[in-house]
Amino acid sequence: MKLAVFVSGKGTNLLNIIKKHEEGFLKSEVGLVISNHDCEAIESSTRAGIQTKVADPKSFASEVEFGNSILDALKKSEVDFVVLAGFLKKVPEVVVKNFENRVINIHPALLPSFGGKGMYGMKVHQAVIDAGCKVSGATVHIVDAEYDHGPIVLQRCVPVSGDDTPESLASKIHQLEYELLPEAIKLFEENRVKVEGRKARFFLS
Numbered sequence: 125m126k127l128a129v130f131v132s133g134k135g136t137n138l139l140n141i142i143k144k145h146e147e148g149f150l151k152s153e154v155g156l157v158i159s160n161h162d163c164e165a166i167e168s169s170t171r172a173g174i175q176t177k178v179a180d181p182k183s184f185a186s187e188v189e190f191g192n193s194i195l196d197a198l199k200k201s202e203v204d205f206v207v208l209a210g211f212l213k214k215v216p217e218v219v220v221k222n223f224e225n226r227v228i229n230i231h232p233a234l235l236p237s238f239g240g241k242g243m244y245g246m247k248v249h250q251a252v253i254d255a256g257c258k259v260s261g262a263t264v265h266i267v268d269a270e271y272d273h274g275p276i277v278l279q280r281c282v283p284v285s286g287d288d289t290p291e292s293l294a295s296k297i298h299q300l301e302y303e304l305l306p307e308a309i310k311l312f313e314e315n316r317v318k319v320e321g322r323k324a325r326f327f328l329s
């Protein structure tokens with residue numbers, strides 16, 4: 125599959141996907157990186173010779189125009205599959221419709237808890253610690269019209285210890301994400317995911 129990765133920050137998951145392709149774990153290759161603003165992930169993609177697009181929703185007359193511009197870019201680059209890896213804006217409806225069950229997101233907690241609008245970055249980890257949770261983790265899910273809501277594809281846990289800070293928890297979860305997200309992409313490239321209503325099932329090869 126040719127992948128588009130949507131980012132808004134550092135892009136360590138993006139770099140990890142690129143690495144997993146170079147190492148041969150993933151057949152899929154990143155062909156396009158999209159962000160809502162200039163960020164570290166855009167800089168490293170440019171350095172790696174990957175095509176990039178920066179599209180700030182605020183610079184479009186409407187959400188529809190923003191959506192069409194993203195969809196255009198995906199089509200021009202012949203993208204098959206979209207991965208959200210730290211993208212902080214809502215994916216335009218037209219993209220979700222045109223790429224039904226072909227857009228996934230990674231969230232740094234165990235959904236359906238600690239997700240939704242405004243739940244990103246350290247806010248997620250702080251909320252997990254404040255709730256006294258003994259485990260947290262990462263979730264890869266299919267993207268639908270609502271934030272952090274579509275069918276769950278893969279989840280994995282890490283223990284939360286009494287002296288964890290949002291930063292230490294984020295770091296543990298990032299390590300988990302570097303395994304979980306490529307594994308999820310691989311399931312799709314091998315056509316092993318089937319979506320039935322709210323549930324995504326996968327089949328062993």
Ligand code: GRF
Pocket residue numbers: 133134135136137138208209210211230231232245298301
């Ligand atoms: C990850 O923790 C991911 O779960 C969340 O955003 C973060 C992105 O990190 N959606 P990075 O930019 O890949 O380092």
